[in-house]
Amino acid sequence: MFSTKKLTPFFYLTLFYVVISFILRIILLFHPITQSTFSGVEILKIFSFGILSDILIFVLACAFLWLYLIFISNSKYRKPYGYIHLGVLLALFLYILSGKSILSEYGGGLEKVGLIFVGIKTLLFALLLFLPQKRDKIRHWLFSFVIFLYVVLIVQNAISEYFFWNEFGVKYNFIAVNYLVYTTEVIGNIMESYPVIPIFTSLFIVAGTISYFIIKKSKIYIEKIPSLNEKLQISFLYLILFGLSLWTVPNLAKTENATNVFTNELQSNGIYRFYLAYVNSELNYFKFYKTLPEEEAFALLDKQISDIHGISVDRKIVSDSIEMHKNVVLITIESFSADFMKMYGNKENITPFLDDLATKSLVFTNLYATGNRTVRGLEAVTLCLPPTAGESVVKRKDNKNKFSTGSVFKSKGYEVKYLYGGDAFFDNMQDFFSGNGYDIIDKKDFSPEEITFANIWGVCDEDMANKAIKTMNKEAQTNKPFFNHWMTVSNHRPFTYPNNKIDIPGDSKSRNGGVKYTDYALRKFFTMAVKQPWFKNTVFVIVADHCASSAGKTELPLDKYRIPALVYSPEFIAPKHCTKLMSQIDLMPTIFGLLHFDYESKFFGQDVLKSDYKPRALIATYQDLGLIKDNILTILSPKQEVKQYKLVLKPNEDIKGDFKLYYDEKPMKEQRNDLVNDAISYYETASYVLKKKYIKINKNSTDSNGSHYLLKFTLPTLQYLCKRITVFLFGCAFGFFGYFTF
Structure with missing residues (x-):
């Protein structure tokens, strides 16, 4: 012993x-x-x-x-094993130093961290060996x-x-x-x-x-x-x-x-x-934030959202016209700030296609993202729910069988799909969308010949555009309307994309290049789409998931949440500017209004084109929850803290009035208690209905094929899982080798 x-x-x-x-x-x-x-x-x-x-x-x-x-x-330093070990470490160090390692694809400081780690390991092993x-x-x-x-x-x-x-x-x-x-x-x-x-x-x-x-x-x-x-x-x-x-x-x-x-x-x-x-991934709202009695909170919400009654957000949406079951393609663009576009003052011409498309579209000029992460944007356009404290619902355990954009379309007989150029397992998207009735098309569904370029985040947006056209052509043959939600990936660090497509090299790792390439890929998509028989019967909705940066001088800098949103359907929707203050959660209910859908709603989002809509926007970090209303920003924070800022528009002669987006946020000495209570009513009731599972649909809900919302283990999925397991095991073995050199 x-x-x-x-x-x-x-x-x-x-x-x-x-x-x-x-x-x-x-x-x-x-x-x-x-x-x-x-x-x-x-x-x-x-x-x-x-x-x-x-x-x-x-x-x-x-x-x-x-x-x-x-x-x-001491045995690891014996000949020849010690020299072999050192040789492998040196080769690994040179591989990372080359700038072409897998770490470089992630961007940020990961490559530098890897280089320092392996460099120290190599040096220490050499000292112990020699x-x-x-x-x-x-x-x-x-x-x-x-x-x-x-x-x-x-x-x-x-x-x-x-x-x-x-x-x-x-x-x-x-x-x-x-x-x-x-x-x-x-x-x-x-x-x-x-x-x-x-x-x-x-x-x-x-x-x-x-x-x-x-x-x-x-x-x-x-x-x-x-x-x-x-x-x-x-x-x-x-x-x-x-x-x-x-x-x-x-x-x-x-x-x-x-x-x-x-x-x-x-x-x-x-x-x-x-x-x-x-x-x-949750933060208990009722424990850390300012609250109101439940009945009072919902009564206040009723004044802001028409026709809800009692402790509920359920209401009947009734149109005065006949429903139109047009195809809908929702494109959420990765990290796409409003100030990337010409109409918001950008002079670098990095979105020439979208700048032109905006002149032919219904443009929501005063729309704010709910958060600063992709999962927040996906939550906003899918669940149309305020950004509750903690992590997005997308990444929570209780994220399935929710009343969603997809469930409304399914109730109308639509094919519903989520299209993503990367691996949908990332950020829990696979679990969330499959658990809410979406069929998923992602990187594992691409054949090798369909991929012309890929980085760590997935296939380039051009490849996804080609795949999207193939998918929609196939759906159109079923004679059923379709709703496809496409999430782009190319405008993401490390900002690599195919060369010789735009005037910024694909390996320059430039943010402007990522933006301009995504714009280029969208042009290619619409060039192909306009030739398809289903194009005339389709509504295209383009919106950002969030801004490119969230850092600012205040807790919630408004310009870091302002995003562009366009609705394009040349034979259905006339070009127009909607200047009402609105939230990302309002976008899809507004689309349902344009299609004259009748449905039982559980959304907090509203049709902003209706006369009874009361302008406001909801923006948040993981813990600061904001309401923009009456040119005042109200922020609810943990420890029952409340702050309010008067919003003063900064003059800018280069930007038209509808598109001005920079504000001074001046602390208010006296609180507007009515706005504080409005903010509480939104966030408290949203937290309440999630906690009580009031926005769930039938727990035994099935998809259009009668199968439960479970991951479908197709051959590509199994191949993907095997690949992931292999990479994981290799990473573990490599980690052991690198970590235990001394």
């Missing part, structure tokens, strides 16, 4: 984590924000279950430590660094949990997840709000001191590296504990069921709460 001394790195780190968590619970228990009293039984439950949860969570967190320690050996006499000392410093890193993260997490509790009175929730998304803004806020330098100086001093003692007690592991047999025994023991922890932690969380909310929060483990928040 191996010596228990070989377990000392695990033991001392676990002990340190449990002690820190115990101290933190005591501090939070007596924190001023913890406005509650606890019985002896509750305190016993908080600390006993809390400590057990901490131990189990840290067992899981030790997976990286186990992997690091278990692969420490300096055997220094190997023990180098390994000691690497071991010390790993221990120090664990200690720093433990202390940092405790500090973060304290400040989060200080702000919100709870353990981590989706706001904490959100902080990882808005890193720049969050770091800036922290720098301004807290004495960062003293805090982090103290952190590193404490972490360094604690690390010194842990390293001193546990360095026997690297001084007398365990044999293969001992490593197998350590691994067996760890994997048993790992499996036990995986099973126990969720069940232990179920005991957080006290009527006293603070008891549940103090008992919980912050790291596990963070994981749950990340997975569930």
